[in-house]
Amino acid sequence: MIDLYAYATPNGRKPAILLEELGLPYEIHKVDIGKGDQFSKAFLAISPNNKIPAIVDRDNGLSVFESGAILMYLAEKYGQFLPTDLAAKTKVVEWLMFQMASVGPMFGQLGHFRNSAPEKINYAIARYEKEDLRLLGVLNRQLENNEFVVGDYSIADMALYPWIAAAASSYLQLPLDDFPSVQRWLNTVGNRPAVKIGMKIFAPDFSSQYANVLQTA
Template sequence: MNTAANATAAGVDFYYWPTPNGQKVAIFLEEALVNYRVHPVDIGKGVQFTPEFEKLSPNNRMPAIVDRELDVSIFESGAILLHLAEKTRRFIPTNPQGRVEVLQWLFWQVAGLGPILGQTVFFRNYAPEAQPLAIDRFSKEAKRLYAVLNKRLADREYIANEYSIADMAAFPWALQYAAQGIALDEFPHVARWLDRVGNRPAVKRAYALGEEIRPSQLTDEHRKQLYGQQTQKA
């Protein structure tokens, strides 16, 4: 966790597990030198369904944060990124045109890229029975979305011109391209962008954080919680 003396926020409690959505927020916290402390939410053990965590995240999904300065909790990774960017005045433009550019791509990720790639990974790798129709449907849409991103990055280094929360949101999902059945030689601009973002020191620190708490191997309990998706009763 970052405890730099020049931290740009009074402090954040970060409820985290190293999934793509968790990594989005970890990247921001490291990039902006926010003073934060980690509270692991082992989703493989169902910690996200505990009453204590549900008070922070009514949707029973991580990540979530508590902004200790404002005494407010926030769930949904896109909302967290936007809150932190506005609070620290980092990684989102202050001019209206630049702000719109970032926000539209942030919402593109949370509404389309993340859900589609998540379903693609599930049906290609973890579904208990092969579902050819689902695999075909989600794989085709995944390739379409990569094509959109590849075209966007053809003439720029980052999604919204300057490095921003739009890149932080999309990067962890696109980094799982192999599990999604995506060949990066079809999307060379995405490949260059992944390399560029992945080599940022703060991004490396964020992923090192994930490795510190990730279990060495999945147990049957983890698989049931992660891929069974059973609704918890009140």
């Protein structure tokens, strides 16, 4: 059994997608970051950076924080969605780090300055929008000759999907017209049953045969 501590954000959805793909039983603990749940002492003991998501593996008592580390841990433990061949594994990890180091932070900054900053700063909005469009171009080129990001469907796809799916939303307002391969990939990945379920974590219509939803951490 896996305890998943999360919220309805792109990072929070990533491990839910993988848990659904693996078909593992898990309990979801809602960490309401709008209310400051992430700063509780109990959650700090699991996630030293006070960030969601985090997991606790009841098999061994191990806690893991940072979404990329969670994906790697689960994929390696259960031998799925991450190649064992060193070269192939390295390529998947490269694109996982592309999401962790670039897509997530840069998309997050655009979302902040578009929607949450106390004052509108046009320079910041333009800067992050330009960088996010560049990142979409990088991903589009990678997908021009690949059905999935790297070879077979992997944790790289699961990490990127929730963020890229948010690109054209009213929150980020990034046009995808110039990225046809990204659009095709979004449709392919988004039609997977596990992805559909993982993306609805904490939604009123969330339903999973594997998950039990608890209210708070």
